[in-house]
Amino acid sequence: MSAADMTGAAALPFDLILFDLDGTLVETAPEIADAVNDTLAELGLPAATLDEVTRWIGHGTRELLVQALASRRGSSADAVRADPDFAAAEAIFQRHYEARCGTRSHPYPGVIDVLQALQAAGVRRVVVTNKEDRYTQRVLQAHQMQALFDRVISGDTLPVKKPNPLAVADSLLRYGVQRQRALLVGDSSIDVATARNAGIAVWCVPYGYNMGQPIEACAPDRVIADFSALFPQALTQMAPAA
Structure with missing residues (x-):
């Protein structure tokens, strides 16, 4: 009805x-930022701020990770997507976000x-x-x-x-x-x-x-x-x- x-x-x-x-x-955003920074730390890259992560939200977690890596590596988003090591980085992020999801x-x-x-x-x-x-x-x-x-x-x-x-x-x-x-x-x-x-x-x-x-x-x-x-x-x- x-x-x-x-x-x-x-x-x-x-x-x-x-x-x-x-x-x-x-x-x-806070728990997504936690997962992003867990990932960046494991990859030996500088942490992102909450404001940065908030601006990257919207197109799904894969694209968010692309933006985070491009920002911290000083490269283009296309270069990150084409990187043969991106799949490994994505797996790291998935592990961290699954652990963080719902926590903050x-x-x-x-x-x-x-x-x-x-x-x-x-x-x-x-x-x-x-x-x-x-x-x-x-x-x-x-x-x-x-x-x-x-x-x-x-x-x-x-x-x-x-x-x-x-x-x-x-x-x-x-x-x-x-x-x-x-x-x-x-x-x-x-x-x-x-x-x-x-x-x-x-x-x-x-x-x-x-x-x-x-x-x-x-x-x-x-x-x-x-x-x-x-x-x-x-x-x-x-x-x-x-």
Whole structure:
């Protein structure tokens, strides 16, 4: 049953809300930075700062490691990707991140309460992240969030990842939701581009990871200060953005 069909929820503008993970639902940068620096130390390279790691988040952990190694070696990202030793470095990072995953992350204020309220209202909830699934599941499990979502789409769930709109299109089809009844909530230009490519509305939080740029520069439909704007009661006061 859709949110619009439920008693007391007829005014809800969305039947499906898709959420980015890192920087939107959960603050993960500190533990990602720990894993990056564990890896750099093992490779004999200088540590990265939290600000640097935060700017590298968004395209999945493989690309994050590429950026970290390029920065510390003074080389290009393409050179790192082409390095025959990159696979070994990636294996080191995977080992460290699996150990760090869930250790210093936490859901942002209001996230759990909003997800529970949306679940009670019958709104479908889907995670769409570029993080690989083994890490996505560990983060969600660490914070007991798995049961709050109808579906989790990670960076390696489908053949392509954000900003390709396939995850959105697949969810619309799976749940029988029209584009104008769907919303993507994120924190970065990647999320805005994904929503634009999919033809759905996009709202962004200002506190996440947008490669060091203000989220307003990406022109989402709305910038919401926090998750309180997503409570069903708040949504009924707002018409869906075109």
